[in-house]
Amino acid sequence: MLRDALYRLEEHCINFPEKCSEDNYWQRFDTIVKTVTNLQKEISKQKQEDAKKVENEKEKLKYFSKLSDDDKTKYNLKN
Numbered sequence: 476m477l478r479d480a481l482y483r484l485e486e487h488c489i490n491f492p493e494k495c496s497e498d499n500y501w502q503r504f505d506t507i508v509k510t511v512t513n514l515q516k517e518i519s520k521q522k523q524e525d526a527k528k529v530e531n532e533k534e535k536l537k538y539f540s541k542l543s544d545d546d547k548t549k550y551n552l553k554n
Contacts, residue, residue, distance in 0.1 A: 476511055476514075477507070477508065477511040480507045480511065481504070481507060481508075484500075484503055484504065484507060488500055539552055
């Protein structure tokens with residue numbers, strides 16, 4: 476995503492050099508890098524949260540698998 480965004484910025488500046496002064500170019504460059512970095516942090520955070528949920532479900536399954544047949548029936552866990 477970062478590579479594509481920076482490529483498009485460069486392409487824009489090649490096609491419209493009057494709209495890409497040095498300061499303007501580097502401001503846009505920084506904005507793109509910061510935005511993609513923040514997005515990646517959010518994605519990583521969500522992946523960690525998802526991994527925790529999976530781990531919690533795994534622990535529940537371990538617990539329920541150790542229940543007696545009577546308890547499984549009591550909690551409607553038997554097929």
